Amino acid sequence: MxxxxxxxxxxxxxxxxxxxxxxxxxxxxxxxxxxxxxxxxxxxxxxxxxxxxxxxxxxxxxxxxxxxxPELSQHIYKSIRIASFVFGLISFFWIGFVLFYTYPQTVFKLELCLFVTFIFALRILVIKYLNHYEAWAWSLYFMFLFIDTYFTIRLFLVPIHVHALLIYIWILSFIICHGYVLTILISFETRKCFGFKMGVDRISKMGISRTFQNIRLFQNLSVIDNVKIGAHICMNSGFFSTMLRLDSHVQEEKNWEQTTLSYLRDVGLENQAFHLASSLSYGSQRLLEIARALASKPKLLxxxxxxxxxxxxxxxxxxxxxxxxxxxxxxxxxxxxxxxxxxxxxxxxxxxxxxxxxxxxxxxxxxxxxxxxxxxxxxxx
Amino acid sequence: MHDLQWKKIVIVILVLLLPCIPFGSSTDYILRILTTVYLYMILSLGLNIVSGFTGLLDLGYVGFYGIGAYTAGLLTIHFNLPFGVIILLAAVNGAIWGILLGVPTLRLTGDYFAIVTFGFSELVVLFIRNELWLTRGPMGISGIASPSFFGHSLSESWHFYYLVLVLLSIVLVIIHRLEDSRIGRAWYAIREDEIAAQCCGINLVKYKVMAFAISASIGAVGGAFYAKWFTFIHPDMFKFWESVLILCLIVLGGMGSIYGTMLGALLIIPLSEVLRIILPQYLMNSRYLIYGIILVIMMRLRPDGLIPFQIAQSQKNKHAQKRLFRHHETYP
Amino acid sequence: MVFDQSSLLLQQLVNGITLGGVYALIAVGYTMVYGVIQLINFAHGEIYMLAAFVALTLITQCHIPFFASFFITIGICGCLGVVLDYIAYRPIRKSPRLAALITAIGMSIFLQNLALILWGGQIHSFPQDVLPKIFTKIAINFSDVIVTWLEVFILCVTVCSMFILHYIITRTKIGIAMRAISQDKVTASLMGIPVNRVISFTFFIGSALGGVAGILVGIYYNAVFPTMGYVAGIKAFAAAVLGGIGSVPGAMLGGWVLGITEVLGAGYFSSEYRDGISYAVMILVILFKPSGLIGKPLPQKV
The missing domain is CATH 3.40.50.300 (P-loop containing nucleotide triphosphate hydrolases)
Incomplete structure (x- = not known):
């Protein structure tokens, strides 16, 4: 076996x-x-x-x-770390090159350099921090790379005076923020798909369910609602079916009301199904935790x-x-x-x-x- | 069974009565106040999703309100789109910004979350104030055309009264449905215990962002209505104190309970109107003093609000029990 | 040409250091209270604002000389902080943190509007003849970089306050008690430390420093108005977060870093977004490094 x-x-x-x-x-x-x-x-x-x-x-x-x-996680971690610093250095020199050799007449030279240094220190800090979240960092590097390349190429093509240069810096820092947000948007699901992070909910969907040593019930909710939350992954009505109260949603709620009651019957809490969880005795709360864990139909408890x-x-x-x-x-x-x-x-x-x-x-x-x-x-x- | 029927009767009476108010002898002034009350009910219901259901204190709600108002104002001025489209676009825009704010702040809890949302709303106001090319800055946007339906432009107070009543009903129905569903339960679970919620298979990211997006889009709808109703918007209307006012409504009513937040709006908004009459002109803005006192006193004496969440829940449970009892005679 | 630019930069740096010192003073109040009872005392900015108003009233209405009213105001502000703690925060010390935060916001609004009622919404200014004459004179004029005696005074007061504070925290008995409470309130009370009294003292010190900052800013910009505490309070909070909330040296460092960043940013970047810079810094720090510049590695919490 x-x-x-x-x-x-x-x-x-x-x-x-x-x-x-x-x-x-x-x-x-x-x-x-x-x-x-x-x-x-x-x-x-x-x-x-x-x-x-x-x-x-x-x-x-x-x-x-x-x-x-996730097996990829440990493997990719190191290479990303190296890549981040190499990339940070490259982009720093790249901007330095653009500033000093393209616009030698820049009036605000010193301050501009200070500012650019600051931005890049910030960038490196961000990247370094994000190292714990591989996919974020990964996407962020490409974003930075893209922005830098794109704007420097544009700057070479268009006649520029000081004012536009300031705008460039401004846009750059602005896009960093947007890039950051976008990256997260793109990557928070991919992170799981590629297995960068374990994801507690992903594991519970695989079929592992648990109870806690120090009881962790949803104290202000009723007993039956606790069990229904346990059944969260078995239900699948989404935002729109809920909002429009589609037939599937209504049917599902009805079915699960019965099922949760049967789980409560199994542990002997059916009579208290509509009490608040915090009003149960200590032993009953432990039983309720078991019922909640069972409601997700696990294979391993x-x-x-x-x-x-x-x-x-x-x-x-x-x-x-x-x-x-x-x-x-x-x-x-x-x-x-x-x-x-x-x-x-x-x-x-x-x-x-x-x-x-x-x-x-x-x-x-x-x-x-x-x-x-x-x-x-x-x-x- | 008895109180259930009573409640039904009261609701039916209210539903029949509220639309009739404009036909009575009430003046424009009262209608305007009632419209404001309903508007703030919409806003506080929206804030309640993040602060009440999901348990994250959002101090930047007015940012979404402002985004909605400016979306509606600009779309009306430049493109003069129909009202329905504008409301939809405002809601979508609000949701986008809600997601943009929600995603990076997911890891934060408590104080830090509150501070970041606060900073967000301040940045929104700064942006509105300074980006003249888009928002006309401190001059504000005036002369926003009133909404029109089938060629009739809304102008009387009672028109807007009905419009906001319809919006409020829609919002109320949506929130009611969400609350008593898989999504609402997931929000509650996150508020009560994040770790246990995760272990029950709830995707924290998804549900927090969803709460944010829905809350923000409701705020934006409120803002859009406000812009269309008031026909003038100005950056100062969306300052931090407005957030505090909305927070005050749901703290007074009870965080997390739908009827509590509505009760809060019903009590405080007319109060501020009364203050507006009582207080001399130069003290007008100091009515916020009262809101401060309300916040402090509520936190000290009744931190769960007038209709606490637990009581709302146990009411709901009683009803559910009765419903089941009716269907299944075997139930004890 | 280069010369001009660098002198401009230097001038801005001088302004930044002056402003940063003030931020640091307010930030210390935030960080001390946070260290001891884990509460973001939103009303701290209002105490700073009230200080400016009280000093103004003492000088113009009661005709008390500047330095005397300076010290009286500091005392009043300290007491105000203690009262604030006593009526607002002490009753809810055991409730959830969100309740305390909401109370703090409530107090902040209350105080701000109280000032609005008492003094009106317009911008007040110190009459020039009541301030010491020397303040407007130039102390240092080094290649177009002008430093007035007022700026020197502000810097001196700031640095002195910091040293006094440092002495109190590290050397005196009550300072040690504060640090003990910041580690563990229950254990500290078991060791015989009068927890509530020490917390009151923390509020006193923090509010007194906020008061110092309020007067200094009031005479520096020569503008006193009810909403001044709101923006300054948030900026100081940003400074406290930047330095690592709960750490006093962090707050000082954060104040100066933020002050210089803000002035340079306003000078070279966009003066409209002057306030936005501090908000942005605050948000970025909270998102990426919640422990601040020297939060965790130097756990001198107070």
Whole structure:
């Protein structure tokens, strides 16, 4: 059987701190995989990498054999950086050449030079900053290149006096702003297409859905609206069909009202469907998060400490709920501190400590593993 | 069931009554005030999309208002296009500038977003003031022809009253539909929690820009109507304080609730008219003092406004529950 | 020819430095308040405007000599800042940041229109005979670059204020308390720092410096009007952002950079867009480098 999720040498650094060090994971479909480890072991960081909230510093993630981390990104990064500085230098000398050899009689020579220097410092700053957003920077260079070439050629052709030169500078700086905006306009979608950035929403569209350790519900909205937002990617009525209230839109809303209610029924919150999310009890809020995550019809569900703050009865309900979800065909990755819950649920367990995978295996194997005991209780005295 | 019917009755009465106001004994003056009220309702509904639904404080809304007004004014003067076309073009132009402003400011939140939008509106005013070749600068544009339909030019106050009522209804219907849909829910999600919203598959870029574009185009429509109604526009009409006034309306009414923002306009605009009468001539502009006090007091005593968003939501939920209950007897 | 141009440039630089010093003074107020309670105090510009009006009233109506009224005004402005904090910002300290921002905007409008009611909308000016005579005399005349004693005075006052401020922040107990609060308010209060009193003191210092700037600008341009605080306030905020908001040296640097940029830009680029230059700088800095010139690397937050 092929694994649904595979991590290969996944690592994540925060400045000097290595939160994850070359993690290798394999998750098989329709299994419940547990991740345990002491506080600060990197469990939630792993989840954040899986859902795209953090971009991994190294390694690769495959979901159903598709890479999650864009592969182009690391590769292009360096060449763009070099290109940016080379381009910055070239355009600087180019303008200098035009200024000093074409218009030697310029009156405002000194100030003009100061101004041009300023503009180019600004440009380089912009480009340098944009390095984090490769496609933006990429398009920006071409824009600058185009503008410079175009205007210098025009200036050679047309008889020019000082006034027009000032206008040229003015237009130049003006177009930089426009160029910037245009570039972003052009590139914010291309960025995703070419895989420059992970895009959290793109990953959730692939079929990974999650809950959060510290509850992140939409507190001021009703329970049912929370679940409907979870179903966002499954619905597809756009601006115009909404505005004109087309039949497809009305039908979709109606269908999804029923579907969301059925999700709420599954977790046992149907009676509170129209209450505000903030009015629910802590345990119910956790259940609502699960319902919201399920509403996007995921293939892989990541649960981050679902049983935290639940009493024994609630957590036994939760266990049967999670089993039911698994039986309906989903794969589940579970972070949990409550070992009873974990041992009852998990088919396979990974143990993390300080960002390193220290053990893996079935529940029984983990229970006996001396390394795990050491990580939790400290070394033997 | 009872309050639902009551509400329906009230709405029906209002709908029947509002168009009848011009037939009563009301004077031109009252009609003018009401027209202003409706105009500001349109504007505050537009601002509400960005500030209320999406939760980004937009201090530069008046920029779009000005863009709309100048689009309408210039198009009328140079090309004398029909009113419908002008409104559409103004809306499109507003949307374009909304997108242009929205895209670079996406990463910003809170204070910085507010400041950047503020800077934008100031730049718009500076541009209008200084680019004489396009806007005639501080002289303003005067003599903008009134809109005409089927050869009849609108001139009486009640003509404009109906015109703005129609515009308001259209805007209201659009916003109502958007609010209770996938798009509106995505906006709410962004306001409540951006990270959770992303994890639910909401494309932040797309929905923020969409909110910006729709809000800006509504502002521009308001501006276009204003230009056609007032027949004179001037850069000083679109200064920052106008933004603050609109902000004041939605803060008073309740950010994020549609009826709240309309209530805000209904309360404050006549108030400022009253002040205009009471205050002596040289203190006319100082009526903004009141708006300042309202902002401060509202933030201190009732930061969610007169009709808070949560209450509007729970009302809506009650209705939804009843609707479902009617259809499905099995529901508890 | 070249000579003329460079002297023009120098003259503009002198103007820019004078103006920049004033911006720096106002920007310090913004940045200190932001550092301590993370609030953009929109009403700060209005305090600057009120300072000019108060000084004008003291001099022309009460006939208090210039230097005496200078110091009285500074005191009044400081107290005004404290009062502002007390009535407007303290009650909502725990609410969301947007609420505080809206309150600040409300206060700004309120104060501006209050001034409009009290003093009227027309442009007031200081009568020449009440100012010290020496201000209009030329201090330095170096190859057509003219520096008046007023400019020297402004520069001196600015630099002195900066040094005093620097001393307060780095050497005194209350300065250390301010820095502690800017790091973590709760922990600071647990350490026995009277948080509210220190915040009031921050407002006092910031507003007093704003007041200094208000008087200086009032006599420099010899024009006092109710909307002067609005534009200057925004420019100073731009300066604070440019330097890195929350950092005091950043605000000083930002003020001067912005002042010089603005004067040079107005001179050589377009004087109509003089205000636009600061707005544009502000927007660009926020978009591309929100931490400012020396925001993060030098975290001397106050």
């Amino acid at each position: 092929k694994p649904i999720l595979k991590a290969v040498h996944l690592s994540k650094n925060f400045g000097g701190l290595q939160a994850l060090k070359a993690i290798d994971l394999e998750v098989y479909p329709q299994k419940i995989v547990g991740i345990i480890g002491p506080n600060g072991a990197g469990k939630t960081t792993l989840f954040n990498c899986l859902t795209g909230l953090y971009e991994p510093s190294g390694g690769q993630l495959y979901f159903q054999d598709q890479p999650i981390v 990541l649960l981050d400490e679902p049983a935290a703050g639940m009493n024994p009865k609630e957590s036994s309900n939760l266990i049967s709920l999670i089993r039911k979800i698994r039986d309906s065909g989903l794969t589940i990755i579970l972070i949990e501190h409550d070992m009873k819950v974990m041992m009852k649920l998990a088919d396979y367990i990974y143990v993390l400590d300080h960002g390193v995978l220290i053990a893996e295996g079935s529940t029984d194997a983990i229970r006996e593993n001396p390394k795990v005991i050491e990580a939790y209780l400290g070394p033997k005295i």
